[in-house]
Amino acid sequence: MLAASSRWRAAVHHATSAARRLSSGSVTITDPLNYWAGRRRAGQEKCSTENVYEPATGRILCHLELCGADEVNQAVKAAKSAFGYWSKMSGMERARIMIDAAHIIENRREEIAEMEVVNNGKSITEARLDVDSARLCIEYYAGLASTLAGQHVQLAGGSFAYTRREPLGVCAGIGAWNYPFQIAAWKSAPALACGNSMVFKPSPVTPVTAVLLAEIYAKAGAPEGLFNVVQGGQETGSLLCHHPDVAKVSFTGSVPTGQKVIMEMASKGIKPVTLELGGKSPLIIFEDSDVENAVKGALMANFLSQGQVCSNGTRVFVQKDILPEFVDEVVKRTRAISIGDPLLESTRMGALVSRLHLDKVLFHVQQAKAEGAKVLCGGEPFVPSDPKLRGGYYMSPCVLGDCTDDMTCVKEEIFGPVMSVLSFETEEEALRRANDTTLGLAAGVFTRLETSRAHRVVEHLKAGSCFINNYNVTPVEVPFGGFKMSGIGRENGQVTIEFYSQMKTVFVEMGDVDSLF
Numbered sequence: 001m002l003a004a005s006s007r008w009r010a011a012v013h014h015a016t017s018a019a020r021r022l023s024s025g026s027v028t029i030t031d032p033l034n035y036w037a038g039r040r041r042a043g044q045e046k047c048s049t050e051n052v053y054e055p056a057t058g059r060i061l062c063h064l065e066l067c068g069a070d071e072v073n074q075a076v077k078a079a080k081s082a083f084g085y086w087s088k089m090s091g092m093e094r095a096r097i098m099i100d101a102a103h104i105i106e107n108r109r110e111e112i113a114e115m116e117v118v119n120n121g122k123s124i125t126e127a128r129l130d131v132d133s134a135r136l137c138i139e140y141y142a143g144l145a146s147t148l149a150g151q152h153v154q155l156a157g158g159s160f161a162y163t164r165r166e167p168l169g170v171c172a173g174i175g176a177w178n179y180p181f182q183i184a185a186w187k188s189a190p191a192l193a194c195g196n197s198m199v200f201k202p203s204p205v206t207p208v209t210a211v212l213l214a215e216i217y218a219k220a221g222a223p224e225g226l227f228n229v230v231q232g233g234q235e236t237g238s239l240l241c242h243h244p245d246v247a248k249v250s251f252t253g254s255v256p257t258g259q260k261v262i263m264e265m266a267s268k269g270i271k272p273v274t275l276e277l278g279g280k281s282p283l284i285i286f287e288d289s290d291v292e293n294a295v296k297g298a299l300m301a302n303f304l305s306q307g308q309v310c311s312n313g314t315r316v317f318v319q320k321d322i323l324p325e326f327v328d329e330v331v332k333r334t335r336a337i338s339i340g341d342p343l344l345e346s347t348r349m350g351a352l353v354s355r356l357h358l359d360k361v362l363f364h365v366q367q368a369k370a371e372g373a374k375v376l377c378g379g380e381p382f383v384p385s386d387p388k389l390r391g392g393y394y395m396s397p398c399v400l401g402d403c404t405d406d407m408t409c410v411k412e413e414i415f416g417p418v419m420s421v422l423s424f425e426t427e428e429e430a431l432r433r434a435n436d437t438t439l440g441l442a443a444g445v446f447t448r449l450e451t452s453r454a455h456r457v458v459e460h461l462k463a464g465s466c467f468i469n470n471y472n473v474t475p476v477e478v479p480f481g482g483f484k485m486s487g488i489g490r491e492n493g494q495v496t497i498e499f500y501s502q503m504k505t506v507f508v509e510m511g512d513v514d515s516l517f
């Protein structure tokens, strides 16, 4: 998810001046990846481990020590103790520490981005933008920390009431694997600004960079235990969400996990939840669009992070008259995407996150073919010429033509570099088909001549984040989140303060009690 297209260009431009520290196939991680009460923690002897892989090469990167009940208890205890101190600080005091953390991120941008690439497989160019988005998010909420205030309400007889915006306590953050560092920042920044502490559990597939954020907050002066990291999968996540001292759960992940598990768990403790789930978003391209921009928009809507983006506009509806021109251009540009070593500046598409996920995405392409879609390009495993990359999880980005609404590739989230192109004739038809989904994370519209049409269409799109004449632009000042089964609550923007705080109302009597008894 990018903050702005100008930053995309800036990142490409500045890239060459950055000194490369890591190279694919050269990294092994031995330091513990759990972190609480101010330092990294090795797992206990009995704790189980899982292999973590480098997507670019298929090598084992480290053995992840999974947290059980003891470790989760210790992390929550540390967070509870930090909460007592942090929640009593003024917003300005909290902001100063958060701004220092943002500066450290800026100074360590290249190092964090490289580790993200090694663990996630996305291109270094994109990883730098993710780190920037994390930094900007922390800066933004640092700016809001001192503005949190209540209301004063004058009542009859001189009595009055006031409201206080109070933190919730220990918040649990649960992350997905596609934006590991950025998700940790997007969750922790508003939480900390409001005076909460956090225990964060990254995806076990990408556990490496969340602990860097923990060290950065500590270096910036955060109290011990303010931001903690516990590693593990379903079991650890479940322990964390069920913990009686956890006041709120903020989850990014798939619809089934969010729906079945998190809601159930949160409802047992009546805990507030933020859910950022999956999507199957539409991108509608009208015949009056600037085709060059619409093609660029469709590529940005489908191929960032190897297509592993929740908000991707994977159902591309193109008005009939421009379909041939659009398809020619989109296929030409998709074929030109350079796939390979994600740490190379020239690479625009790296490796998918895991072998399992790659196989799932390739299966989706086969299924689409079997259901009658036409593979216009890509959709094959890709083997780079560099021998060290041969075990990596690469595929060629795919454009599917002749798609219809009933095909699985058009109905289900693939979460890989696969664009489905559909044709439409009228605005009413496009809207009806675009909204025909249980999901509603994002949507886009390209139209040039009729500005009123863009706003009319957006008004009728059932999606939380809409784009006009662009796609996948996510500045941290703007709320992000979904309608329907794509989620509950929002991340980013001012509104998110409401999801990490609670309002207290205080009535003050200035006269005598007027009793009915």
Ligand SMILES: NC(=O)C1=CN([C@@H]2O[C@H](COP(=O)(O)OP(=O)(O)OC[C@H]3O[C@@H](n4cnc5c(N)ncnc54)[C@H](O)[C@@H]3O)[C@@H](O)[C@H]2O)C=CC1
Pocket (backbone or CB within 6 Å): 174, 175, 176, 177, 178, 179, 201, 202, 203, 204, 232, 233, 234, 235, 236, 237, 238, 241, 252, 253, 254, 255, 257, 258, 261, 262, 275, 276, 277, 278, 279, 309, 310, 311, 413, 415, 441, 486, 487
């Ligand atoms: N809306 C948004 O902002 C975003 C949504 N996503 C969605 O995430 C999905 C891909 O991420 P995955 O990691 O595969 O999703 P997932 O649902 O498998 O896992 C997400 C996280 O939940 C944890 N988890 C699994 N079972 C749990 C349980 N019982 N209790 C607590 N935690 C549990 C996992 O360990 C992981 O950290 C996609 O569907 C994508 O659309 C991804 C990024 C952003």
